Amino acid sequence: MSNRDSAIKIVTTLRDAGFQALFAGGCVRDMLMGNEPKDYDIATDAHPEAVIKLFRRTLHIGAKFGVVMVLIDSHQFEVATFRTETGYVDGRHPDTVEFASAKEDAARRDFTINGMFYDPIEEKLYDYVDGQADLKNRVIRTIGDPADRFAEDYLRMLRAVRFANRLNFTIDDSTFVAIGKLAGNITNISGERIAVEMESILTHPSRASGVACLIETNLAGAFLPKLSKEDTDLAINVLAKLPDQSGFALALATMFVNCQVQAALEQIEILKLSNEHISRVEFLLANRQRLLDENLSLADLKVLLATNYFDDLCMFQTAIQQAAGKPTDAITDVRARASSLDSKDIAPPPLLNGNELMELGCKPGPAVGRLAKAMYTAQLNLEIKTKDQALQFVERWLAEYGS
Numbered sequence: 001m002s003n004r005d006s007a008i009k010i011v012t013t014l015r016d017a018g019f020q021a022l023f024a025g026g027c028v029r030d031m032l033m034g035n036e037p038k039d040y041d042i043a044t045d046a047h048p049e050a051v052i053k054l055f056r057r058t059l060h061i062g063a064k065f066g067v068v069m070v071l072i073d074s075h076q077f078e079v080a081t082f083r084t085e086t087g088y089v090d091g092r093h094p095d096t097v098e099f100a101s102a103k104e105d106a107a108r109r110d111f112t113i114n115g116m117f118y119d120p121i122e123e124k125l126y127d128y129v130d131g132q133a134d135l136k137n138r139v140i141r142t143i144g145d146p147a148d149r150f151a152e153d154y155l156r157m158l159r160a161v162r163f164a165n166r167l168n169f170t171i172d173d174s175t176f177v178a179i180g181k182l183a184g185n186i187t188n189i190s191g192e193r194i195a196v197e198m199e200s201i202l203t204h205p206s207r208a209s210g211v212a213c214l215i216e217t218n219l220a221g222a223f224l225p226k227l228s229k230e231d232t233d234l235a236i237n238v239l240a241k242l243p244d245q246s247g248f249a250l251a252l253a254t255m256f257v258n259c260q261v262q263a264a265l266e267q268i269e270i271l272k273l274s275n276e277h278i279s280r281v282e283f284l285l286a287n288r289q290r291l292l293d294e295n296l297s298l299a300d301l302k303v304l305l306a307t308n309y310f311d312d313l314c315m316f317q318t319a320i321q322q323a324a325g326k327p328t329d330a331i332t333d334v335r336a337r338a339s340s341l342d343s344k345d346i347a348p349p350p351l352l353n354g355n356e357l358m359e360l361g362c363k364p365g366p367a368v369g370r371l372a373k374a375m376y377t378a379q380l381n382l383e384i385k386t387k388d389q390a391l392q393f394v395e396r397w398l399a400e401y402g403s
């Protein structure tokens with residue numbers, strides 16, 4: 001069953017049990033725009049206990065806030081009881097939820113285009129917030145007073161930037177002004193939630209205008225305060241040259257293209273990223289310009305290739321070159337060199353291991369690491385190919401540098 005069919009089935013089940021049930025929020029927006037929704041959320045007047053009884057497989061983590069996840073096939077659907085939310089003490093979780101009508105539920109949502117409901121059986125739209133007009137005019141506007149709505153949850157400021165850029169909408173004037181005034185409060189939001197929005201902004205082809213918008217709204221200045229205008233001007237130019245499908249770490253590294261590695265890593269600490277993302281960003285920034293090095297040895301190339309980050313590095317450097325109006329043939333050449341290599345030759349096991357080096361007379365300690373590295377580099381450069389050649393290499397090395 002398709003995602004949509006499963007969602008309709010959930011609506012029908014709730015309806016047959018005497019409840020009201022409607023598609024809600026983002027999926028209605030996407031449908032009205034002629035796009036396939038990523039996921040379907042359902043809003044209902046049934047309380048969580050009733051929802052749980054009606055479906056065979058459910059998750060109850062958010063039941064206290066009126067949200068039950070219903071599982072059908074491999075899909076997950078959020079079935080949320082119509083509610084109002086009050087008292088956002090931490091700018092995130094409402095202290096209390098009160099079950100309410102569909103109209104009241106619309107009013108707690110963030111933007112007018114995200115505040116509509118749709119009845120897929122009667123094919124009827126419920127628009128209590130003038131979302132259709134804003135959708136038609138391609139405008140992001142908070143439901144109600146922007147300053148009040150942002151104060152309830154400052155993350156909405158980043159969501160405004162995300163939707164405006166991904167959908168290519170403009171932010172309504174009063175909503176925009178309120179973001180500019182309140183931007184400093186974004187640091188009250190957890191780094192993880194900020195990171196989710198940043199990923200959404202940076203993985204979309206509109207990433208350059210997304211970052212420009214983060215700057216215009218003062219949001220970037222609030223949570224990445226050390227980025228200078230010069231840094232962001234260059235970053236935006238390079239972001240605009242990245243391939244559409246670029247990943248989060250590549251685009252994030254690009255935001256710091258004009259910064260030192262350590263400075264960049266300190267700035268992104270606020271995002272509480274996974275180690276994988278952090279090391280990818282670090283690698284890209286640390287290896288800027290290396291692909292342009294005419295003397296890049298075979299061993300250097302293999303080490304770069306062994307990281308899994310090589311493709312990102314090529315895209316990064318290509319974008320840097322293009323933004324500067326400089327040639328990219330060096331990168332094309334390196335790519336050709338890389339693709340001519342056999343994958344088994346990229347990171348072969350060392351011809352001799354550490355124990356063997358010590359047996360050959362290398363003193364335990366830092367010398368072993370230095371010798372192992374020198375030998376492995378020679379091996380990657382194809383200067384030594386057999387164990388015998390490795391033994392000779394070690395002898396020469398020990399004679400020259402001592403044990």
Ligand code: ATP
Nearest residue numbers: 024025026027038041108109110114115153155156
């Ligand atoms: P996407 O297509 O990116 O998932 P979406 O509009 O579905 O966009 P979600 O984060 O999945 O966004 O949220 C679903 C709906 O819940 C939104 O359309 C909106 O109505 C409401 N919503 C989500 N987050 C907030 C928030 N921080 N404040 C108010 N309403 C919100």
Ligand code: MG
Nearest residue numbers: 026027038039
């Ligand atoms: Mg959604």
